[in-house]
Amino acid sequence: MRSRDWDVVVVGSVNADLVVGVDRRPAPGETVLGSDLATHPGGKGANQAVAAARLGARAALVGRIGDDGHGALLRGALAADGVGLDRLATTPGVPTGVAMITVGPDGDNSIVVSPGANARLDPADVARARDVIAGASVVSLQLEVPLPAVEAAARIAAEAGGRVVLNLSPPAAVPDELLALCDPLVVNEHEAAFLLGAGARAEDPAAMAAALARSGPRSVVVTCGADGAVVADGAGPEGAGGTVRIASPTVEPVDTTGAGDAFTAALCLRLARGDSPPDAARLAVRAGAAAVRRPGAQSSFPTPDELPDPAPGG
Structure with missing residues (x-):
């Protein structure tokens, strides 16, 4: 087997x-007072790179930030967790991506995302990062950056013999050629229903995973929050080779922000180290459960000794 420079390379977004x-959200034209502003490092790409590094992965990130204070903050946070940043580009004159989040008293949130520099990531950036992407055991992709960049990264990874993991978030239609490279495609139940179309929301997660596997990906993982995950492995032209339910440890949730990114990062790490998708998912549900026990996204991501014990029978 070819020696790889990186366990996990993430091609994705970086946000502040x-x-x-707020006590309540403002009506149109109304102003309300809120709490002090808190600024946290985020973005699905950065989150997954940090979560993987914190679990012990050799992780790198391909993306774009702006030449502003948020960009400097985010670069520093990524470097502090040991993420490789040689292919994190700075876009002059363009702001770093920002997510503006208001949180109500019941913990629900409303989010407006300004992509900023993330929207400038293009296939030329990916081509300049070819050495890093081709040197990865697993390349993790999401859809908070333009689809052409995602497709270009998947092709480079596949041509180099790496494994492509696509977290279809936020949900969007993607070409069949991209789905065919996914091993696995990672979706939550809503994203699975989006791909499967009308009527899918009534489906059992195992049925959705099997149906998605028959649609082209080499394997599929459907995440189910506190109920764990379902893995459909061995997919291809003849369909899936069966589904496996993975139970999640029971924990007291504080904040679910970033739990899906912690799950995907742990899944990628274990796949990079040779686990099958079901075995990788057994660690991933523990990482996702650990992340809900603390507030925030990157601030909640666990180290190996902070993972909860596996669920009974898991």
């Missing part, structure tokens, strides 16, 4: 999360 607590 700007969070304000």
Whole structure:
């Protein structure tokens, strides 16, 4: 087997999360007072790179930030967790991506995302990062950056013999050629229903995973929050080779922000180290459960000794 420079390379977004607590959301034309503004590092790409590194992966990130204070903050946070940043480009004159989040008293949130530099990531950036992407055991992709960049990264990874993991978030239609490279495609139940179309929301997660596997990906993982995950392995032209349910440890949730990114990062790490998708998912549900026990996204991501014990029978 070819020696790889990186366990996990993430091609994705880097955002500053700007969070304000409010007693109630303003009506149109109304102003309300909120809490002090809190700024946290975020973005699905950065989150997954940090979560993987914190679990012990050799992780790198391909993406774009702006030449502003948020960009400097985010680069520093990524470097502090040991993420490789040689292919994290700075876009002059363009702001770093920002998520503006208001959180109500019941913990629900409303989010407006300004992609900023993330929207400038293109196939030329990916081509310049070819050495890093081709040197990865697993390349993790999401859809908070333009689809052409995602497709270009998947092709480079596949041509180099790496494994392509696509977290279809936020949900969007993607070409069959991209789905065919996914091993696995990672979706939650809503994203699975989006791909499967009308009527899918009534489906059991195992049925959705099997149906998605028959649609082209080499394997599929459907995440189910506190109920764990379902893995459909061995997919291809003849369909899936069966589904496996993975139970999640029971924990007291504080904040679910970033739990899906912690799950995907742990899944990628274990796949990079040779686990099958079901075995990788057994660690991933523990990482996702650990992340809900603390507030925030990157601030909640666990180290190996912070993972909860596996669920009974898991």
